[in-house]
Amino acid sequence: MKAYRAAILRFATDRDPGQSAIYESDGLLVLGPNAQGREVVQAVGPWHELRARFSDLDVTHWPGRLIAPGFVDLHSHYPQTNVIGSPAEGLLPWLENYTFPEEKRFASPDYSTEAAQFFIAELLRQGVTTALTFATSHPASVQAFFAEAQKHHMRLITGLCLMDRHAPAELLNQPSMRGASDATEQSLLASEALIQRWHGVDRLGYAITPRFAPTSSNAQLRGAGELAARHPDVWIQSHVAENHEEIAWARDLFPASDSYLSTYADFGLLRERAIYAHCIHFDDADRAMMRDTGAAGAVCPTSNLFLGSGFFDYAGADRVGFQYGLASDVGGGTSFSPFHTMLAAYTVGREGQTKPGLSLSPQQLWWQHTAGAAQALGLAGVVGNLQVGCEADFVVLNPQATPLLARRTALAESLDELLFAMIVLGDDRLVERTIISQAI
Numbered sequence: 001m002k003a004y005r006a007a008i009l010r011f012a013t014d015r016d017p018g019q020s021a022i023y024e025s026d027g028l029l030v031l032g033p034n035a036q037g038r039e040v041v042q043a044v045g046p047w048h049e050l051r052a053r054f055s056d057l058d059v060t061h062w063p064g065r066l067i068a069p070g071f072v073d074l075h076s077h078y079p080q081t082n083v084i085g086s087p088a089e090g091l092l093p094w095l096e097n098y099t100f101p102e103e104k105r106f107a108s109p110d111y112s113t114e115a116a117q118f119f120i121a122e123l124l125r126q127g128v129t130t131a132l133t134f135a136t137s138h139p140a141s142v143q144a145f146f147a148e149a150q151k152h153h154m155r156l157i158t159g160l161c162l163m164d165r166h167a168p169a170e171l172l173n174q175p176s177m178r179g180a181s182d183a184t185e186q187s188l189l190a191s192e193a194l195i196q197r198w199h200g201v202d203r204l205g206y207a208i209t210p211r212f213a214p215t216s217s218n219a220q221l222r223g224a225g226e227l228a229a230r231h232p233d234v235w236i237q238s239h240v241a242e243n244h245e246e247i248a249w250a251r252d253l254f255p256a257s258d259s260y261l262s263t264y265a266d267f268g269l270l271r272e273r274a275i276y277a278h279c280i281h282f283d284d285a286d287r288a289m290m291r292d293t294g295a296a297g298a299v300c301p302t303s304n305l306f307l308g309s310g311f312f313d314y315a316g317a318d319r320v321g322f323q324y325g326l327a328s329d330v331g332g333g334t335s336f337s338p339f340h341t342m343l344a345a346y347t348v349g350r351e352g353q354t355k356p357g358l359s360l361s362p363q364q365l366w367w368q369h370t371a372g373a374a375q376a377l378g379l380a381g382v383v384g385n386l387q388v389g390c391e392a393d394f395v396v397l398n399p400q401a402t403p404l405l406a407r408r409t410a411l412a413e414s415l416d417e418l419l420f421a422m423i424v425l426g427d428d429r430l431v432e433r434t435i436i437s438q439a440i
Contacts, residue, residue, distance in 0.1 A: 001031040002039075005047055006062040006396070008384035008421075011371040016363040020371070029067055030054055031392045033440040039392040040437065062396060065187030068366075070129025070393035071338040071383045072373035073328050075237070075277040075298035077134040078119040078145060078158070079103050079112075080331030091307050094332065096226040097387065106136040106168045112144035120148050122158070126336045127390045127431040128328075129393035130155045130374065130383045131277055131359040132237055132298070134209060137161045137171050139190050146198045151434050155383055155391070157205035157235055159428040161193050162224060163215040173220075176317065195227075199234055202439070203391075207275075208237035213250045213263045225268025235273045235377070236432055238264065241286070242278035243309045261286045270295045272376045277327065278303075279317075290322035296376035297322065299368070300329035301344035306334055314360065325373030326365075338369050339426035346423065362419035396433040397422065405430065 008027030011020045023416070028050040030043040043050055073339050083102050088094035106112045123131055135158045136140040138401070143159050151158040160169040162172050164184045173187035191208060199206035208224050208231075210216045214223070228236055243248055257263040264270050272294035273377070279297035292295065299312045317324055326341050335341065342365040349360040374384025383391055399418070400406035405425045412418040422430060 001030060001042065001057055003031075004029045004062065004067060005059050007043060007066045008068075008386065009066060009366075010044060011367055013266055013371075013380070013387065015386075017367040017372060019363040020308075020367055021363040021419070025327055027067070028054065028059070029383060029386065029394070031059070034389070036305035038437060039440055040332040041386055041388050041390050041392060043388065044386055056132050064400060066397040066399060068344055068395050068397055069370040069385050069390075070383065070395055070434065071127050071369050072325065072377070073133075073338070074275055074296075074325045074373045074376060075121070075129050075132060075300060075327035076330045079106050079115060079134070079136050079141060080122040081115060081119050082331070083325045085276055085334060086331070089205040090245070091309060091332075092245055093149075094293075094307060098415065099331075100168050100171055103136045104168065106141040107170070109144060110142045112138070114147040116145045118416070120152055120154065122336050123154075124152065124434045124436075125431065126405050127338060127395040127434050128336070128376075129395075129434060129436060130379070132157045132207060132235065132377065133238070134161055135159065137173050137187075138165050139194065142198075146201075149204055153203065153438060155203040155205070155379075155393070157207050157377075159237070160187065160194055160287040161233075162187050162191070162208075162210045162220055164217050164220045166215050167211075175421040179324075184217060184220045184223065185290065186254070187220060188227060190225075191227060195231055195234060199231070199321040204216075205235055207237045209236075210238045210269070212239040212246070213260065214246070214253055217342055221267040223268065228271070229268060236269055236271070236276070237275045238269070238277055240264065240276045242304070243307070244281065249332065257358070259283075259286055261289055261362070265289060265293065270411035275376065277329065277389075278312070279324070280304060280310065280312055280378040282283060282313065282316065282351060284316070284320055287316060287320035287322050288384055295322070297324035298322050298327040298376075299345060300327045300333055301327035301348045302334045303332035304348070305344055307336050311348050313352070313354055314349050315353050315355030315358055323376045324368070325376040326369040327373075337427050339423055339430065342366065342369055342423045362416045366419055379422070392435065394434070394435050394436040395431055397430050398432045399430070401426075401432070
């Protein structure tokens with residue numbers, strides 16, 4: 001068993017997210033193996049209450065530091081790291097001019113491996129311990145990512161990107177697998193093989209991954225839905241309602257569906273463990289469909305601001321009641337940093353809302369990127385929190401990491417002020433250590 005003493009942040013599971021934070025200014029975190037041999041939280045609470053119970057343990061003391069749950073990133077694209085910060089007029093030109101040319105390179109296993117190594121190292125440097133990310137349409141990109149994630153013992157989820165139309169030929173799923181009669185069938189057979197190889201291995205998870213409805217044929221979406229029905233414990237990920245041009249394109253291609261979101265429902269792709277990025281241009285019927293199916297939204301504020309896509313409607317989502325969490329959306333998103341993402345979410349929460357004057361509390365913002373995102377993934381009580389039984393993924397934050405941050409946090413008179421100062425002024429320098437749960 002291991003024990004750590006510092007300030008500790010975690011989240012209550014029976015409170016409103018905006019008031020759910022539990023903060024110990026001098027706390028103790030005790031870790032040990034669960035029945036499966038995975039390192040989990042065995043005890044957490046005030047130092048003065050727990051010290052006698054664990055007096056036989058050597059305690060690592062980090063004075064002046066804050067232990068917090070590792071961040072959970074609900075949506076990103078590991079192959080887009082090299083195109084982050086590329087200028088474009090909007091989503092579709094950005095895909096055509098930057099994303100697709102870069103993703104062609106992931107046919108190479110060596111290129112995929114190097115990109116996966118950098119991406120995962122950057123996640124850890126920024127304090128992200130769980131992530132749902134896209135690979136490309138090349139099986140090599142999926143294999144490389146899972147192999148690298150396994151080395152770091154991380155809980156990471158990805159899958160083969162399904163595209164069989166409306167994209168460059170080099171990125172369309174190729175009919176290279178024995179027994180496949182065409183590219184569509186090959187993409188589904190390859191996905192099945194990757195599920196069998198990687199899903200549930202150590203802490204890895206597979207996601208059935210149509211890029212977005214316009215780049216998949218009816219046959220491919222139907223096959224993806226059938227695959228999801230055979231594997232209810234895998235994830236599904238895609239994009240929806242990000243950009244007005246994209247929405248019009250999807251509506252032209254799928255006129256029988258009631259909405260863009262309905263297209264996914266029509267093919268059996270809306271359910272629990274289905275994560276849809278953006279969800280900006282929704283009406284209440286769409287929101288109710290997300291709620292009723294158990295699907296969740298990945299809110300991508302830096303990407304939406306950068307590409308001019310619009311504002312996620314927090315008030316509408318909360319009024320109807322569907323799940324959501326925060327995501328970096330690298331490389332359309334402009335930063336790996338959870339602090340930058342939370343600050344952008346605060347800005348989005350003040351603008352373009354159906355409820356004027358909405359202000360997201362610091363606790364709600366932090367919850368969206370930890371316990372809330374874990375809940376959206378169906379992993380509540382597993383990651384994204386430091387309650388007893390949670391896997392021991394956490395970050396050690398230094399609120400004195402920069403002169404300005406030290407000056408401001410020293411003046412904080414409440415937990416909200418402390419958290420908000422770190423959200424507004426924090427970056428990778430705030431993350432002193434990232435600790436990953438180990439198999440014991």
